[in-house]
Amino acid sequence: MLFLSKKHDWLGNIRGDVLAGTVVALALIPEAIAFSIIAGVDPKVGLYASFCIAVMTAFVGGRPGMISAATGAMALLMVTLVKDHGLQYLLAATLLTGVLQIIAGYLKLGSLMSFVSRSVVTGFVNALAILIFMAQLPELTNVTWHVYAMTVGGLAIIYLFPYLPVVGKTLPSPLICIIALTVIAVYLKLDIRTVGDMGQLPDTLPVFLWPEVPLTLETLKIILPYSLPLAVVGLLESMMTATIVDDLTDTASDKNRECKGQGLANIGAGLLGGMAGCAMIGQSIINIKSGGRGRLSTLCAGVFLLIMVVFLDKWLSMIPMAALVAVMIMVSIGTFSWRSILNLKQHPMSTNIVMIATVVVVVWTHNLAMGVFVGVLLASLFFANKISHFMYVDSKLNEDGNTRTYKVVGQVFFNSADKFVNSFDFKEAVDKVVIDLKRAHFWDISSVSALDKVVIKLRREGADVELIGMNEATTTIIDRFAIHDNPEEIEKIMGGH
């Protein structure tokens, strides 16, 4: 299954895919270098990773047209591992990440994405954008004015070049920005930092190598705490990006296959000396915008990237960091959902809190998995709270004043159980109480014990209690867990009084 694809996924859009693949490859180079720098490894680690992940996901991924490579979200998670243990442990952690992701794919965890609400996704992309921007700040502090001037100039080229007549629409503006700033820096012999200062660039094709780490439990203890969040964040961003590409192209993707594909690609990256990666929101949008739709676009992006990098390594090392910073600021601006700020006014408060909490937690911990966890948790709590508002109890006394009928409507569960109990009037002296559950649904043990409490309490006041109209699910859970019709159990409770 993993290697099967439809013919039109590969050949349905050859011209568009090759063109878009080229544009994406050009955009991937500065990103891969920048993300390597964030992770604290040589640029070649990110470039090899981007090549390998892009090429492998082209074949085994579940979403044609999506671009996967070395990413900022993943790079941020490996900083301390690289600092404390070095590159070899990063490669080992990358392998383990891949294995975990493949397991997640076989367990069909991709479907868990349904718990991640829209506001959490918005929080995720906003936090990602902020982190990418913040990662550029070291390049902009304690530097000469030349760097600022070049960064601003670079941004101007990126956004204004497309408005030029004729050439504007035929050449990718980030490429023009990089070429122009490199030429200026070399020509003026400016003493500013370049990509070459940041570490080794690839000069050969990647070679297969097994990470040089001892295969011990000790190693596992070191890498697992990194691999686990890497696997989670990788899958989260990949699933979100897949959904975005699904929406843009109005087609469906295979999310579980994507999980396995990401895993395989990461194993490949680890074995070729690359860092872990995942799908990229910004690059995937650029790909779709440039006319890429099929698997060929992803393959072209990876292959062209490697060809350019291997043949242009001398030139790459001359690129000033300011040019890279300009490109990354563009990525950060493009990733951020600016509309979400306008939407803050219209959206309900709970939605806004979930979105902002996700952003705050991520920016604070530099861990997107934590942010999503908090966001999902908050969203669930808000939901539980909202649903409990839809539980109410009506009551009616019959004509002779001896029988009280309570009609329960809505969802009874842990959050609405207290409200349920408080809706009964235990002080009223009646002979018979009927509790009508026709339009109620009991979800959990808390709700059943609340019902027990009500029934037993009413009985102790001397009333006969009758339950009517339980639906099937409610009957099942009440039969299994309720005790009000079990004399022994009642004895245990009543005996205490």
Next chain:
Amino acid sequence: MSATQNLVLAGIDGSALTGAVCDYAAWIAQKVDAPLKLLHTIDHHPEHADHTDITGNIGVDSRDHLMDELTQLEQQRSKLRLQQGKQLLQAARERVMQAGILDPITNQRHGSLVESLIELENDLRVLVIGVRGKVHENQPDKIGAKLESIIRSLHKPILVVNAEFKAPERIMLAYDGSQAAEKALDMVATSPLYKGLVCHLVCVSQDEGKGQLLEVAANKLQLAGGIEVIAKKLVGKPELVLSEYQEQKGIDMTVMGAFGHGRIRDWLLGSFTVKMLTHSRIPLLLLR
């Protein structure tokens, strides 16, 4: 919807054969007294991009803008195609009504024709479709790109139309003793469609034993009644001999079992059904 509607379904796409498809569908619907449905599908090609912008940058809310742009583009195009489809269906409806169908059903669906047909298969009695669609309209030596996958996916009779309508009088049933051929024989014997027609039961084989089988088959068909049976055994390359025989005897419809063999054998040796589809100059009724 009822369990089975027993529809005669005509696939309409506006190509040169659409008129003939309507006529044949009307002919069958009248003979077997079944409702007639005209189907037009709007095939979208999301795997192909029409919109390219290689400026390679992303700015403020690029994703939302891109989404709006793509949606607008596709909306305009889909609206146009919906409109075209409605006109095609209207024209087809008028045509079959003139042929005497009282109340043809028209239906328009999104998605590929194969997909739609698989969904409609349970309600289907027979499908009538042109041998090639719009794409290959002017290439008389080609069969439609989707035809083979349609025939392979459906398990209902399919009439493949490749010429203007001429009410069939003499049909030819290609018989080779195989399971598919026996099934085809049974269907011809029992269906009201073939009553009153002359049926040439033709077997192309070197094998003497096949001659006996052919006689048995001919008797079986004769017993069913209402059909005039002429049995004939020929020798040679089946697709060529059959078309020769068809021209000699003025036969105006071929009936045969389709894709009796597995995909792998067909892939290696070439499928007989595909050869017939390419060579035949008269409509082909494929029984599955």
